[in-house]
Amino acid sequence: xDSLVLFILMVAGVLxxxxxxxxxxxIPLALIQIMIGLLLAIVPIEQxxxxxxxxxxxxxxxxxxxxxxxxxxxxxxxxxxxxPILLLAFGLVLLLVVAGGFLIHWLIPDLPLPVxxxxxxxxxxxxxxxxxxxxxxxxxxxxxxxxxxxxxxxNDAAGLVxxxxxLGVVMTGYFSVKEASFEFLIAAFGGIIFGxxxxxxxxxxxxxxxxxxxxxxxxxxxxxxITPFTIFIAAERLEFSGVxxxxxxxxxxxxxxDHLQATTTKIQMVSNNVWGTVVYFLNSLxxxxxxxxxxxxxxxxxxxENFLVxxxxxxxxxxxxxxxxxxxxxxxxxHEHFVEPNAMKFEDYFKSFVLGxxxxxVDQISxxxxxxxxTLAGVHGTISLATALSIPLxxxxxxxxxxxxxxxxxxxxxxxxxxxxxxxFLPLILPKEELPEVSTNFLDFKTAxxxxxxxxxxxxxxxxxxxxxxxxxxxxxxxxRKLADTEEVSLREMDKKQVKQLLNYANTIQSKTIDDxxxxxxxSKQTHELFAAFSAASKQFEEKNFIKKIFFRLKFSLLRxxxxxxxxxxxxxxxxxxxxxxxxxxxxxxxxxxxSAEATIQALQNQMNTANRKETLRVIQRYNRFMKQSQDDxxxxxxxxxxxxxxxxxxxxxxxRMMDEKMIDYPVANQIGEQIGYDELSxxxxxxx
Numbered sequence: 001x002d003s004l005v006l007f008i009l010m011v012a013g014v015l016x017x018x019x020x021x022x023x024x025x026x027i028p029l030a031l032i033q034i035m036i037g038l039l040l041a042i043v044p045i046e047q048x049x050x051x052x053x054x055x056x057x058x059x060x061x062x063x064x065x066x067x068x069x070x071x072x073x074x075x076x077x078x079x080x081x082x083x084p085i086l087l088l089a090f091g092l093v094l095l096l097v098v099a100g101g102f103l104i105h106w107l108i109p110d111l112p113l114p115v116x117x118x119x120x121x122x123x124x125x126x127x128x129x130x131x132x133x134x135x136x137x138x139x140x141x142x143x144x145x146x147x148x149x150x151x152x153x154x155n156d157a158a159g160l161v162x163x164x165x166x167l168g169v170v171m172t173g174y175f176s177v178k179e180a181s182f183e184f185l186i187a188a189f190g191g192i193i194f195g196x197x198x199x200x201x202x203x204x205x206x207x208x209x210x211x212x213x214x215x216x217x218x219x220x221x222x223x224x225x226i227t228p229f230t231i232f233i234a235a236e237r238l239e240f241s242g243v244x245x246x247x248x249x250x251x252x253x254x255x256x257x258d259h260l261q262a263t264t265t266k267i268q269m270v271s272n273n274v275w276g277t278v279v280y281f282l283n284s285l286x287x288x289x290x291x292x293x294x295x296x297x298x299x300x301x302x303x304x305e306n307f308l309v310x311x312x313x314x315x316x317x318x319x320x321x322x323x324x325x326x327x328x329x330x331x332x333x334x335h336e337h338f339v340e341p342n343a344m345k346f347e348d349y350f351k352s353f354v355l356g357x358x359x360x361x362v363d364q365i366s367x368x369x370x371x372x373x374x375t376l377a378g379v380h381g382t383i384s385l386a387t388a389l390s391i392p393l394x395x396x397x398x399x400x401x402x403x404x405x406x407x408x409x410x411x412x413x414x415x416x417x418x419x420x421x422x423x424x425f426l427p428l429i430l431p432k433e434e435l436p437e438v439s440t441n442f443l444d445f446k447t448a449x450x451x452x453x454x455x456x457x458x459x460x461x462x463x464x465x466x467x468x469x470x471x472x473x474x475x476x477x478x479x480x481r482k483l484a485d486t487e488e489v490s491l492r493e494m495d496k497k498q499v500k501q502l503l504n505y506a507n508t509i510q511s512k513t514i515d516d517x518x519x520x521x522x523x524s525k526q527t528h529e530l531f532a533a534f535s536a537a538s539k540q541f542e543e544k545n546f547i548k549k550i551f552f553r554l555k556f557s558l559l560r561x562x563x564x565x566x567x568x569x570x571x572x573x574x575x576x577x578x579x580x581x582x583x584x585x586x587x588x589x590x591x592x593x594x595x596s597a598e599a600t601i602q603a604l605q606n607q608m609n610t611a612n613r614k615e616t617l618r619v620i621q622r623y624n625r626f627m628k629q630s631q632d633d634x635x636x637x638x639x640x641x642x643x644x645x646x647x648x649x650x651x652x653x654x655x656x657r658m659m660d661e662k663m664i665d666y667p668v669a670n671q672i673g674e675q676i677g678y679d680e681l682s683x684x685x686x687x688x689x
Contacts, residue, residue, distance in 0.1 A: 009040050014284040021133075022660070028423055029133040030287045030381060034416070037291020057390040059232055061282050062160070062383060063246055067228035068279045069153045070250020077146040078251075084147050084338040089154030092330050093124045096323060097162045100124070103322055107315055111403055114169040119407055121163035122388050123323065123414050127381025128152045129283050134379070134422050138430045141365050141373065147338065148377055153247060156383050160243040161187055163387055171396050187241040194235050195245030199252035202227045217270050224271055225278070227253070286382045289389065290412055297412075300405045307406055316413035323414070324375050324421075332371035339370070373429065376422050380415045388412075442665045448658065449672055453483045456650045460643070468643075475643045478621070498615045502604065506619055509603045511535060513596040522595075527588040531596075597623045651676050 017033045024032070078085065100120030105113045128149050135145075165184055206220055228246055235245035298309060331338060365373075388411040392401055443451065457479045464472045514535075518528040601623050608616040655672050658664045664672070 010285055010288055011281075013037065013040055013288045014281055017284060017288075025660070028130065028419055029284075030130045030419055031416075031423075033284050033287035034291040034294075037288040038294065039291075040288065041292045041295045057386045058242070059229060061286060061386045062156075062390070063228045063232035063242060065279060065282055065382060065386075066153070066156055066243055066246040067231075067250040067253075068275055069156070070247045071254045071275075073149060073153050073251070073254065074146065075251065075254060077143075078150050078153075081143060081147050081150055084143075084334075085150035085154060087330075087334055087337065088147070088151040090158050092327065093155045093158040093162070095330070096124045096326060097121050097159070097166075099326065100319070100322065101166075104319065107318060108403075108406075111406075112170065114166050115402055115407070118163055118166035118170060118391075119410065121159050121166055122407075122411055123319070123380055123384055124159040124162070125156045125380065125383045125387075126152050126378045127383060128379075130381035130419060131377055131379045131422065134419070135377070135426060135430075138427055140377070140430065141370070143338075144370075144374060144377060148374075157188075157191075157241065157244045157247050160383070160387060161191075161241045164241065167391075170401075171392070187239065188244055190238065191235055191241030191244030192248045194238065194240050195231055195248030196252055198231050198234065198245070199227070199249030202231075202249070203253060221271050221274055224253075225274070283382050286385050286389075290385055290415075293389075293408070294412060297405045297408050301409060304405075309409075312406060312409050313413060316410045317417065319410065320414050320417040320421075324378075327378055328371050328375040331374045332367060335367045335370060338374070369429065373426070376426050376429075378418070379422050380418045384411060384415055442668065443658075443663050445668050445671050448664045448668055449675065450483060452651055452654050452658075452672060453479050455654050456647055457483075459650050460647060468639075471639050471643045474640055475647050478644070479647065481621075495612075495615055498612060499618060502612070502615055502619045505607075506600045506604060506623065507535065509600045510596045513599040514592055517592055517595060523588045523592050524585065527585050527592060530585065530589060531592055648676055648679055 013033070013036045017029060017036050020032050020036075021027070021029045097117060097120045100123075101113065101117035104119055105111060105116035108116070111119075126148065128145070131148065161184060164187065168183070202223065206223055209220065209223075227249065231245050231249050232242040235242040301307060301309060301312065388408050391404055391407060393404065394400055457476050460472050460476055460479075511532075514523075514528060514531050517523045518525070523531075601620055604616050604620050604623070651672075655664075655669055655676070659666075659669050
């Protein structure tokens with residue numbers, strides 16, 4: 001029961017941290033979560049419930065986080081900046097693990113050398129998630145963030161593999177340089193190859209299921225969710241690096257993500273939302289657990305009397321300064337290879353370092369300032385903390401792991417020092433992010449809505465692929481038309497009563513056009529009756545309230561899912577038997593749709609004036625889409641509707657960001673929200689016709 005209570009408290013802590021962060025954005029989210037964790041520690045539940053199986057952190061937290069990083073990293077930037085990324089992720093990490101291990105052993109003689117190497121490996125990875133919450137309103141120069149993201153992904157793997165090797169020595173008490181090097185290489189390359197192959201097989205499995213018409217979103221997303229856990233456990237069983245397997249599998253899934261985007265649009269949207277929620281929760285959970293376990297760790301340190309807490313704080317400070325100093329010197333000496341990453345091959349970096357190179361500047365930033373920014377931005381976070389929490393409680397011989405609580409405390413303090421240092425000093429040496437408008441004044445409705453449309457178009461443009469560019473173009477053209485309207489006329493609240501009158505007028509014109517087509521023998525009596533029934537059903541849907549429309553859409557989706565479960569042959573036989581003798585009627589129906597929509601649009605344009613322009617354009621937009629549906633097949637219509645809905649989702653996210661950055665006030669946000677809501681209702685109606 002206490003475990004359930006603890007889980008509920010952790011979820012509540014995550015929610016509370018999100019709320020507090022919104023109102024106190026100056027404090028990094030990680031620090032807020034640690035403080036909330038400290039408050040949770042005083043809740044009267046059994047302390048033993050805070051003790052988790054160490055292996056759980058590797059499988060349950062590190063595996064999905066690294067997989068998600070690999071899946072979402074920019075492969076283009078990763079390859080373009082491979083030189084500086086490898087210099088930081090491998091060169092610097094290995095240097096820190098070795099040099100840091102000897103320093104820690106010298107500072108703490110009671111700590112065995114292998115354990116010192118393990119601690120050094122724990123604090124070597126960096127965390128861009130924690131960094132982004134610090135620099136969200138700060139402008140980082142040039143390619144620093146891209147380099148740091150690549151470094152974070154690769155050095156997670158390098159640091160964790162080093163930790164695994166060092167931990168193996170601690171657990172067995174045996175060490176051989178030759179065997180350790182061989183084990184490192186086998187674990188590293190084996191993990192990469194295994195993760196890449198099995199990750200590719202998981203992608204092929206999802207594709208095969210779709211070919212078999214097993215396209216349920218829940219099924220395919222669940223397969224994505226179990227992928228990192230399955231691959232990690234299998235890789236570790238084979239004594240490969242589970243973390244490097246996660247990196248490789250994540251990158252493979254990221255490459256396939258681009259190819260699958262147009263054919264699995266709904267699945268991608270649900271998958272992105274689910275993964276975003278899971279990763280946010282896991283990152284938050286780690287810092288909450290740090291705060292919740294810190295009091296008990298400190299209490300155990302006091303009870304043993306091996307070290308004073310003040311001594312451990314001093315040791316953490318010395319180690320932090322050492323990590324920063326080595327990082328600063330490393331970037332300072334190799335500065336030209338960070339600012340000109342494509343100037344030479346990777347093997348030439350060290351030759352150039354030995355021979356020397358002339359100093360350069362980027363964006364008027366000196367070598368020293370660039371190195372200082374990169375040093376402060378090397379924040380430690382989730383991976384380091386989760387790795388520390390994964391340290392076993394006992395050795396293989398049954399003895400307690402040496403100084404485990406002290407290691408946890410030092411790791412926590414190093415993480416806090418890095419976060420606090422970045423929070424204090426980065427804003428002092430870097431300019432604030434330039435906003436499109438003067439930040440001291442809120443944007444008015446018209447300006448904010450125009451900016452919203454532009455940024456939505458830009459985000460859609462970034463999602464363009466060869467297979468989806470037709471639908472992306474469609475949506476961007478519609479956004480461009482709306483943008484042109486905002487520049488021609490002042491935006492005001494939509495007159496819903498007038499829209500309803502215009503819809504009634506349009507329905508009258510459409511019905512009259514259909515009657516004329518029947519009288520002139522363009523369409524048959526059957527087609528005329530079919531269109532009358534169709535129009536009546538559409539009008540009945542328009543008169544439903546919002547809740548009834550939602551239920552109608554739900555029933556419509558369930559029907560479509562039932563059809564998806566039917567075999568392709570069964571579907572063809574079913575519909576061929578229905579429409580084999582009625583193809584002429586279907587052709588006439590599409591023709592009637594097209595002609596009546598054209599006539600309705602023309603009539604609406606003829607009566608449009610300055611007073612009703614906004615409402616008329618809204619109704620015309622509907623009939624433009626309605627006319628196109630008469631020409632496209634169902635799959636194309638569904639794809640087109642998906643990207644229209646995706647644009648609305650992007651708009652809501654931009655509105656939230658505008659509010660967070662104090663660009664708009666609540667009244668303007670509400671006005672834009674109403675505009676988006678009306679667009680959503682229009683999409684709802686169009687999707688049912």
